[in-house]
Amino acid sequence: MKIGVDYYPEQWDRELWKADADLMARTGVRLVRIGEFAWSRLEPKDGEFDFTWLDEAISNFSRHAMGIVLCTPTSCPPLWMYETYPDIVQVGADGSRLQTGIRAHRCLNAPMFLYYAKRITEQLAKRYANNPAIAAWQIDNELESYPCTCEECRGLFRDWLIDKYDDLNNINAAFGNIVWSGEYSDISQIQPPNAYPKAWQNPALCLEYSRFSADMTAKFANDMAMIIKRENPRAKVTTNTLFSENTPDFYKLFSNLDFVSYDNYPPVRLTDDEGMSSSHAFYLDMMRGVKQKNFWVMEQLSGPTGSWMPMGPTPRPGQIKGYALQAMAHGADTVMHFRWRTANKGAEMYWHGLIDHSNVPGRRFNEFAELCRIAPKLSVIETTELVSDVAILYSHDNAAAFRIQPQTEGFSYFEQLRYFHAAFSKYGVNVDIVPPDSDLSKYKAVVAPSMYVYDKNSAENIYRYVIKGGTVIMTARSGVKDPCNNCIMEPLPTVYREMIGAEVSEYDPIGKEEQTIVDFAGNSYKCRQWCDILELGTARAYAEYRDSFYSGKPAVTMNRYCSGVAYYIGTVCHMDFYEKFAGNIMKQTGIPRLKDLPKGVEVTTRTNGLDDYIFFFNNSEQEADITLPKAMFSILDDTEKDKLKLKPFDMEIVRK
Structure with a gap:
């Protein structure tokens, strides 16, 4: 279990390097991450490389037996490159090139950017890939599925669609382009979604562009990783990720990388939103589930956050150490804090590190030092993993499709996942968050919230799990769309109807209005956002509505299907319902549970x-x-x- 820090030698006077390395060594730092924004120092002019300062920095840390996480600097091309090749800049949905001046404005598909990105990565790999000080490599920084609409991306998108659908007739049919007379008669007419709100545009086009963008991001990461692997096949390569405006498809992004890395900034102020805590445990479990093995935290909360937003509050006593250990509890084997020292120049000067602008170590640093002292005691858990009885299924396609067409006021796909995660976690049970096509046979209960966009492999996987004796929980807005993001002309939940044993005769998108449901034991709960009005087939009612014209109709059902059980929750409730429901599921499936844990305690x-x-x-x-x-x-x-x-x-x- 390693503790590390993010460090930017190019941003500090050389006189500080040795003193910083000495203090890190005394504190117990094991890893140092460097290089992700240093392209202009590595290649100050086209083809003129300077690695002497990086050699010195690496040597400075490695003499203390600290490992190096070396980053490729492709997030921030030098200004000479933007000036020489202005077409490497991303083009927004409005057709205008983004303004340079901050980071990550390069188009990952621009030929000249790729030429230089591959060259600088190759130069770094040739020089350092076999250096024993290099513990791991990070590709770029916080890659997103950038929705660039430049001519290069337009052309690649057209080729991508033709590869998938073969010809324009199939694309027109799949997209339903007869609507609004939008049929393509020439490939040049295919354009990415524009600056109109996505809900105004063709949902099939929008989802396919989301998939295309995710594929291009994953391809870039894989191509850069292969350059490093050519020099050292044993090199460990990752990239750091987070949730963003253009969240990548994590499963694609990391499919060919060695391990998952996550930038973890848990909230300092705790909220209790209708009984559901603001814990970052959900996101940590999701990162562990991407490759279904332990992961790294590449950036960890170290102080008040704030650069492009007002500063947030400083971490409370215990949070620096506690949130690092929380990450380890959920599968992180390495935690690296962002950053060693708070920047005193540039836009991130108020995204605080462990040491403040004063350069005097204080309370937060002392707490970090305590964490470093604890870390050696954790060596006994280095070979351990989390084994879970419960899984929650997350789909990038479903998340994207809901962003394209919001369902009703307040309805959130992620809220569905987080409610179930919080409910099961309350009883001290490990929870995996995995893709829908994962091996589900090892789980006693599987939650499949809002399986909105049909995927054949996922649907068959869920059926197979239930047929063989599994317990699945599905929720409203399942089986709504076909793979092209068009509505399926069958009673909901369409492909899942037989397993659920009930169908939706009508639905009521009630938004923030609240209604009441009553379960089989007579317990009352408030519901909101969405109400599926269900007609029973082979299923039985678990809970019924008590309001509106569908009072008495099932809101939640239970159906025995082959050797398994399928539940369907047709509405969205508050936390008290999910906690009670999760407790019942655990009792019925034999999952051990802890009772009466103090509020806020995570096990x-x-x-x-x-x-x-x-x-x-x-x-x-x-x-x-x-x-x-x-x-x-x-x-x-x-x-x-x-x-x-x-x-x-x-x-x-x-x-x-």
């Missing part, structure tokens, strides 16, 4: 097959007392404990 378990290590994280601003079922050995305190007293944002790890 996860990592195992090596012989020993289980249980993480208790108090993600709250109040102290928490926990009584263990038996005395357990604390790997942090080297003592046996039968009770835990956790300060705010405190972590305890015990061996079961």
Whole structure:
């Protein structure tokens, strides 16, 4: 379990390098990430390379046995390149080139950008790929599925569509282009979605452009990784990712990379939105699920955030250490803090690091140092992983399709996932978030929220899981669209109707209006946003509506199908419903659950097959007392404990 920092030697006077490296070594830093924004220093003029300063920086850290994460600098081409080749700049949906002056405005498909990106990556790989100090490589920085509409991207998009559909007639049919007389008669008429709101445009075109953009981003990352791998096939290559305006398809992006890296900035102010905490555990579990193995955090919260937005509050005592350990509890094997020292120049000067502008280590740095002192004790969990009984299915296509056509006021695809994650997590159960075509056989319960866009492999996978005895939970807005993002002309939930044992006779998009449902035990819950009015086939009602003209109609159903069980939740409720529902599912499927955990306490378990290590994280601003079922050995305190007293944002790890 390694703790590291992000460092920018090119932004600091050389006199600071040695002092910084010495302090890092004394503090316990094991890894240093460098280089992602340094292209102008590596290639100050076209074809003139200067690696002497990078050699010195790497040597400065490696003499302390600190490993280097070396980044390719392709996020920020030098200004001489933009000046010489202005067509490498992305073109927005309005047809205008983006203004340069900040980062990541290059088009990943522009031929001249690719020429230079490959060249600088090759130069770095030839020089450093076999250097023993290099622990890993990062491609670019925070790649997105950029929706560039330049001529190069337009041409590639047309080729991509022809490869998929063969000819214009098939594209016209798939897109439904007869609507608004939009049929293509020549390939040149195919254009990316423009600056109109996406909901005004052809949803099939918009979804295909989202897929195309995701493919191009993944191709770029893979091409750059292959350059490094040619020099050293054993090199470990990743890229760092996050949720953004143009969130990439994580499954495609990392498919050919060695491991997943995530930039983790949990909120400092905790909110309790209708009973669901603002914990970042959901996003950490999602990152672990991308390749279904442990991951790295490449950027971790270190101080107040704020650059292109007003500054947020400073991390509270315990959060620097606690949120790093929370990431490890959910599968991070390495956590690197952004950044070592707060920048005193440039746009990110208020996105704070561990050391403030004063250059005097303070409270946050001291807490980071404590984390570094703890890290060696975590060596016993280096070979462990999380094994889960519950999975939640996430689909990039579904997320994109809902962004294109919002369903009703307040309706959110991610909210569906987060409610179930929070509900099951409340009982101390590990939860995986995985793609819909994953192997589901190892799970006792699978949640498949809003399976909106039909995918044959995913649908067959869910059916196969239930047929063989699995328990699946599906929700409203499932089976709505075909693979082209057109509505299916069958009663909802269409392809899932047989398994669900019920169909939707009508739906009511109620938005923020609230109604009431009552479950089989007589418990009442508020619902909102969406109401599927269900007609039973082989299913039974789990809960019914108590309002509107469909009072008495099923809102939630349960159906035994072959050897398994399928639930369908036709509305969106508050957290109290999902907690009760998750508890019932766990009881019926035999999933062990912890009861009466203090509010805000998160419990996860990592195992090596012989020993289980249980993480208790108090993600709250109040102290928490926990009584263990038996005395357990604390790997942090080297003592046996039968009770835990956790300060705010405190972590305890015990061996079961």
